[in-house]
Amino acid sequence: MSSTGSRAFVGGRSAHGRVEPSFADTAAVPSQPLALLWFQRLTAGIVVGDVAAIVLSLAIASLVRFGAPAHWTAHAIGYAAAAVATAGVWLIALWAVKSRARRIIGQGLTEYQRVTNATLVAFGCVAIVCYVGQIEFARGYVAAAMPLGWALLLLNRLIWRRLLMALRHDGRALTGAMVVGSPEEVDRTVEELHRNFAAGYRPVAISLTQPMSEAPMNVRERLSHLPRVPLERVVAATKGSRTRALMIAGDLPGGRDQIKSLGWALENSKTELILVSRLTDVAGPRIHLRPVAGLPMVHVQLPQYSGFAHSLKRIFDVVATAAGLIVLAPALAVIAVLIRTRDGGPALFRQERVGVGGTTFTMYKFRSMVVDAEAQLARLESLSDGNGVLFKMRDDPRVTPVGRFLRRFSLDELPQLWNVLRGDMSLVGPRPPLPSEVREYAGHETRRLLSKPGLTGLWQVSGRSDLSWEESVRIDLYYVENWSFTGDLILILRTVIQMFKHDGAY
Structure with a gap:
């Protein structure tokens, strides 16, 4: 990067009147690309896939409905024309709900939820048009097209997300960001952006509202590699370097008025102004802005653990689980026979777990270990690969050959469908904890018990046994407080995919 025309801010005074050490000005901020070509290519690929x-x-x-095209009647040809119209409405719905917005691509469930909502909207529009126009539309056709199309759309987004994550892991496909705030707040934001590269932002410069000399030594060391820009030169440096994001971490000396001034100064530019919120682990749909004149208010919708949505969740659990048990009955019988043939022991393993509200229930799994596995636990505890609370071993000698196969594909969990049907568990929810774990809970960790434990959930698709105890708690709490029905559907689909990846399954 050329330093021609660079200026140094030397011995300047901070907002507190103290003399600050030398630091680089606007020319030291790395220039960003004229256009985000990676996003244009990604969007084009997603559109083609959609x-x-x-x-x-x-x-x-x-x-499925009409057979091969060679045998189509005039009625079937009419459906082909209707299919073209349906495809158009579907694509428009995907565009209308902003399912390809840069802010949601690559992380979280929002992208998948918008794809789901677009699918429901598209077929809702088709149903309304058919009803108003008295057009006969075969329900079997819709029953085949809608779920298949929804699954393929989600698969397309998942494939592109995996590609995007691979690029970001290599330091590519990232948006440059300048972070403004106190040294501690800037350090926290920068570290989080480095750790969570899926967010899609790369810190390229910082601007501090307090002297760096007042910051702890470890903070100064971590921020020393980033160019520093005076607060009064932030807008010029952002525009001059074509930085696409200006992140405000914490409070500014001028308060809300200064943030407002920054927003005005960045108008008509390609830079987005981002306020780094302290509302950690709160999903976007729970945050609503109420633009009251002179007093804009941010509403955070509090979690609800009863009502229509949870009744719908229970209905879905019963219907899906009953259908699953009927369809999987032959496979369940074969697995049970294989386990009993191996050593003559019981096919099922029963264990006490803690459910919603701290109640206990008996959870069922296919037995994947030797019959006396519990008796052997004491001598193996020192060899645990778990997270300090849960005992886990990657090569547990107690696991039988049949059990290793079952665990590899998570088939040992299938008997929990009976727990779901009984109402002890849900298809999707936090991981069902052991009573010994619950006795270790302190403070906010007990909030995991506000929701029924699940056969699958965020824990199961986010690393499982590879996660630390703190990460496991955070993931479960995030699910409990940000649950949604469409999110459950997406987690079920992710679970099916995860079964063939085996991450953290041992």
Whole structure:
């Protein structure tokens, strides 16, 4: 990077009147690309994938409903024309809900939720048009096209997300950001952006509202590699370097008025102004801005653990679980026979777990260990690969060959469908804890018990046994406080994919 025309701010005074050590000015901020080519290419790829997913789902629905095109009647040809219109409405719905917005691509469930909402909206529009226009539309056609198209759309987004994560892991496809705030707040934000590269931002410069000399030594060391810009030169440095994001971490000396001034100064630029919120682990749909004149208010919707949405969740649990038990009955019987044939022991393993509200229940799993596994636990505890609370071993000698296969594909969990049908558990929820774990809970950790434990959940698709105890708690609490029905559907789909990845399954 050329330093031609650079200026140094030497011996300047801070907002507190103290003399600050020398630091680089605007020319030291790395120049950012004129255009985010990676995002343009990513969006184009997603659009092509969306079109392919929709066309494929409608084509398969037509084949299922009417057979090969060579045998189509005039009625079937009319459906082909309707399919083209449906595809158009579907693509418009995906665009209308902003399912390809840069702020949601690559992290969290919002992108998947918008794809789900767009699918429901598209077929809702088709149903309304058919009803108003008295057009006959076969329910079987819709029943085949809608879920298949939804699954293929989510698969398309998942594939592109994996590619994007691979790029970001290598330091590519990231948006440059300047972070403004006190040294501690800037350090916290910078460290989080480095740790969570999936967020998609790379710190390229900082601007401090307090003297760096007052910050702890470890903070000064971590921030020493980033160019520092005077607060009064932030806008000029952002525009001059084409930095796409200006992050405000904590309070500014001028308060809300200074933030407002920064927003005005950045108008008509390609820079987004981001306020780093202290509302950690609160999902976007729970945050609402109420623009009251002179007093804009941010509302945080409090979690609800009863009502219509949870009744719908229970109905879905019962219907899906009953259907699953019927379909999987032959496979369950074969697994049970294999386990009993191995050593003559029981096919099922029963264990006491803690459910919603601290109540206990008996959880069922296929037995994957030797019959006296519990008796052998004491001599193996010192060899645990777990997170300090849970005992886990990657090569546990107690696991049988059949059990190792079952664990590899999470098939040992299938008997918990009976727990779901009984109401002890839900299909999706926090991991069901042991009574010994619950006795170790302190403070906020008990909030995990506000929701029914799940057969699957965020823990199961986020690393499972590879997670630390703190990460496990944080993930479960995030689910409990930000649950949504569409989020559950997406987690079920992610679980099916995770079964073939085996991450953290041992």
